Amino acid sequence: MGKILVTGGAGYIGSHTVKKLGEAGYDIVVYDNLSTGSPSAVLYGELVTGELKDTRSLTRVFAKYRFDAVLHFAANISVPQSIRQPLAYYANNTCNVVNLLRCCQQFEVNKLVFSSTAAVYGETQEYPVTELFPTVPVNPYGRSKLMSETIIRDYARTSSLKYVILRYFNVAGADSSGKIGQSNNASHLIKIACDAALGVRPSVCIFGTDYPTPDGTGIRDYIHVEDLANAHVNALAYLETATDSQIFNCGYGRGYSVREVLAKVREVSGRDFAIAETTRRLGDPACVVAAADKIRRILGWQPRYDSLEQIISSALAWEKKQLMVEGKRDS
Template sequence: MLVTGGAGYIGSHTVKALGAAGHHVIVFDNFSAGHAQAIRRAAVVVGDVCDGDAVYRALVEHRVTAVLHFAAWLSVADSVRDPAGYYANNVGGALSVLGAMARASVRVLVFSSTAAVYGRPVETPISEDHPTQPINPYGETKLAVERALPYFCRAYGLEATSLRYFNAAGADPDGTLGEDHRPEIHLIPRAIEAALGGPALDVFGEDYDTPDGTCLRDYVHVSDVADAHVLALGARNEPASVMVFNVGNARPHSVREVIAVVERVARRPVPWRGAPRRAGDPAVLYASNAKISRELGWTPRFADLESMVETAWRWRRDHPHGYQNGSAS
């Protein structure tokens, strides 16, 4: 298996899950956001996915049979500021991986997509056949790749699975892997940081039409996201076809609820302050996971918010500098 972006948050957890399932894994990463210490028991190729020849060489040299393509940038705000960079890295990178796969006759792909492809929900829970109308460049880049996949499948016999993750959260339960984005853009690690004396947490909008006025989101444990990849690889697609699955818990939690759980787990207050709504933040976003449960047999092991916060808290407590300074155990 070639795992692009395998040094990143979800990629590294998936590398671990693939290894446990008996797969031989090669990580392909340029370390623009990933961490060498997050890679255990996998060969590493340092390279950029936009370099199609480098991807092709890795596929051939390591006799790869399937690619899991995580490598991408994922900040909505940055994608608004730098659409050129986001299209180049996320769309250009994916097309270069797909081209290299076609040249090397590698037929199986699992693609990291996102709930951001749906845009503003017209109904919740969101099922896979909900309209896809992204409201930011990040979501557009992921949808552009999804839209290219059927053509690559038909022309080159590719079998592709697109996994649309909702909000990945938590850390590996054995404490060796965790979330270390720089800057951190996700709610749970930011709330933990605030509890530990970091900057107060900004809560973007307290006047949404939700029970406590803050946005509702679907948090899914990163190890459960990793498991979805192992299941996707084990499933047999129709030849030359694309399958699409949501990866979410189908349970919405508000920002205020997340803060309360962090306070309970950390046993300290989370200082927070109200901030204006962010453009393009829908009030409620949560998945239907009926399809992935039914067709792949996916059952989340850590569906409760407490488990996500508790594993994230332990990771942060034991690795105050994340993967830096050799502090990762």
């Protein structure tokens, strides 16, 4: 395969995938505006700084490199922020997909791996969630991604494009070699809990203790970022010979509540930290757990870090390393 374009490849999931692609021998160009990503996280390939909304810049990049495939990560991902700033989410997550597909059309790029989300399912009543479940997102983030999926599928029907859409569940953890991890401005539960265990923040907040779950807190299916990165490598390999496009859930099929996650962070770190309880956040479903049989069967995906303890241990190791780099105490 020729050159691969990775949009958002300097971000958290994108950079881990770029590392796996580089290790597999792919020739990579990363296109990122660096709003949340970092140049230091791009361990392979060439980094081009640019905006997806800048169609002239994007067209020049496509014209220069003549890509064989695109992996599209670049997006805003915060549910609470999407509720406060819906137009920003539809502009970045949805409109920019049109810009990207127009370049794919112009330069005859017919392979796409798209980062989507379990948020497209919304508040489901049965678990685990299969790819055939109704998609009724309950927040602008999920709706912006579902709209993008629809655009991709509609374009594929009229072109030679083959795609793999990966619907992520809750991604956490860090590169096992310690080279890259989550940025300091991330707001995911495991990241925040690790920060609290290391004394970086005073407490962790539980948003909602009255959900219809065994302990009243929300339940999520956590997937290690390296396993997710490998799923993208598998998806790209699939597209090299694929005759059909596919949609896959990316999770382990096991849910953990917020209280269970916090208890495990305390156990792994050996440290206590304060926990505050408050009301639910708008747009948060009670339970999100994946059925991931399809991706294992069709892509041959085999998770290597399928445990909450492994996820937390790698995240904690990364946060400790960051404290040392910044010259702060691990306390």
